Amino acid sequence: MTDGPLVVSVRTGDIQGAGTNANVSIILHDVQGKASPKINLNHFFRDDFERGNTDTFELQRAQTKMLCKLGKIEVFRDDSGFGSSWYVERITVENKSNGDVYIFPVFRWLRPHYHYVFREHDTFLPQDDVEQEQRRLDLEEKRKLYMIKTVDLKLPASITTLPVDEMFSGQYRWDLQKLKLNLIIKSKITMLTSGTWKTLDDIRNVYVMDIFNEPNSSKVWQEDWFFGHQRIAGLCPSLIHLCTHLPEKLGIAEGDLLPFLEGHTIKEALTNKRLLSCDLAILHNFPAKNKELRVCAPILLLYQTNSGQLLPVAIQLFQEPGPDNPVFLPSDDQYLWMLVKMWYNHAETSYHQSLVHLGFTHLAMEGVSLSINRCLSVSHPIYKLLAPHLLYILAINSRAVEKLLAHDGWIQNTMTVGRDGVLNLVKLGVSQWRLDEDGTLPEDLKKRGVYDKDVLPNFHYRDDGLLLYDTINKYVSKYANLYYETDDVLLADWEIQAWAKELVTPREDGGIGMKGVPGNGEFRYLKDLIQTLTAVIFTCSVQHAAVNFPQYDYYGFPPAYPASLNGSPPSRKSPLKMPDVLHALPDKKTTFDIMVVTKLLSSKGVKSLGDFEVQYVFDPKATVVQDEFRADLKEVGRVIVERNKTRNPIYDYLHPDAIPNSISI
Secondary structure (H helix, E strand, C coil), X not given: CCCCCEXXXXXXXXXXXXXCCCCEEEEEEECCCCECCCEEECCCCCCCCCXXXXXXXXXXXXXXXXXXXXXXXXXXXXXXXXXXCCEEEEEEEEECCCCCEEEEEEEEECCCCCCEEEECCCCCCHHHCCCHHHHHHHHHHHHHHCCECCCCCCCCCCECCCCHHHCCCHXXXXXXXXXXXXXXXXXXXXXXXXXXXXXXXXXXXXXCCCCCCCCCHHHHCCCHHHHHHHHHHCCCCCCCEECCCCCCCXXXXXXXXXXXXXXXXXXXXXXXXXXXXXXXXXXXXXXXXXXXXXXXXXXXXXXXXXXXXXXXXXXXXXXXXXXXXXEECCCCCHHHHHHHHHHHHHHHHHHHHXXXXXXXXXXXXXXXXXXXXXXXXXXXXXXXXXXXXXCCHHHHHHHHHHHHCCCCCHHHHHCCCHHHHHHHHHHHHHCCCCCCCCCCHHHHXXXXXXXXCCCCCCCHHHHHHHHHHHHHHHHHHHHHHHHCCCHHHHHCCHHHHHHHHXXXXXXXXXXXXXXXXXXXXXXXXXXXXXHHHHHHHHHHHHHHHHHHCCHHHHHCCHHHCXXXXXXXXXXXXXXCCHHHHXXXXXXXXXXXXXXXXXXXXXXXXXXXCCCCCCCCCXXXXXXXXXXXXXXXXXXXXXXXXXXXXXXXXXXXXXXXXXXXXCCCC
């Protein structure tokens, strides 16, 4: 080993305050128990260990000549200099004589004068780690940093104060700021105008810049087939249910529906699994942000045609049938039907932004990120598995609360329910949400009766989503089986069991309060851990992509998916005209606000699924599993490209290349 020089490379993390001016030393230990002398890592007249930099040191042969194969390293620093704190990402030792490379992942702030010991690849279950005290102290410090907020226990668990470890890297923040600046600058010419929309062409004239492309929805938003398409390939694909009987709250007679069922009776349509519904009962009697605005709680009935199209056949805008709440039909006046569909979509936007997007992805997964950091050591293999999928989630949620959910922020200014309404919807929704049902795609689809391919043959979200769910589940299963040979090994892992317990512990008792975690507080069987990990990774990547990245394509053209509407929804079947439809739309200023923010939210911030921003896994057997995962994702991408050749319109939101690893925007 000692015929040639040893080269030590130290990667300082790219996070705020990561660099240090302290004196740094290292001791190398070989597998036979021999150790090098203390070696100071320092370049004269150079500022080592700066944020985001990799510093390389060639060791003197005399310092390492007695060593054989490396087993571990010992790293420590003092507290001298201005700014002695230091966050280390990894340390690599290379033997130039034979090409051997030893990688020591760190991913820690190093306390002064403490001798940290790292073994190659640093991947151990707690019961197998000889550095018990180091591991215990690290977790103690993490629990002090990752404190669970207790201000409102009805909301999902959130962090009290954002640690610097979780803040956006310099590069990410720059890209985001640059995009926003470009959007605002390029849209200023149009934003100078104000008032209301006079014609549809008036709206389309906005799309004159490359950066604000005209959404495809603007060309087909009036069509019934497109309205049906929104339910299965739009922003809210987790709402549609198969009907086994007509909704009892829907005040409609069989004769009213027959003209739209292609000659089938209602019984036949139900038996053949052709009738589906969306019920926004959660919005019943839900208040708007002021008395001039209204929030509907509609019931929608849809029919799947012989050609496979999904068409709306009945819409009731409120839950209780009555003379002022008729069931609207496609045979009603053209502009009345158009406006009724807009009011349905308007209600769904409140549900989408509050729950499907914010509550069930961003906020639900913040609790997971919190508990992972509080319960699992950085050395834990499951921490290393999940870390890339939790990257930036605490930072983006903190920014959302600061900017979008502020009392005068985007949600308050653009959405009918306003800021308080969004938070109240989150409270209502998360009290019913379960990880093993709503957060587990196959179970969610089965619960809604739409798992089978003979129901909704053009349900692209389901078909592509199941491909990805199975791929992630295969990846997680292979990875977990590397470390848990038996269920007894899993039971003996006190860190993973602490995580299981904290996930389900009620909020009022200091836990995350998540319902439906398999095992209900104890992972006795590996299958329960695998299901939990699969649901978390799927939610942070695939599910968030499905409900986030189409936003501009729909919200960007207000008639297609209005975040707010003026006036009152129709309560009679009186004929209308196009000016009545246009009058209901938000004014120009609100429209531009919606366009800018949804364009930002539809922009991908991090790398694609499987291509990790930060590599945590270096255990050779685990890196093989990750390579196989990437290969499987390529095959999924190939299948989706092939499927899109016969889809009109195409559905490319769940192509693996379009899916980020984490909720980072």
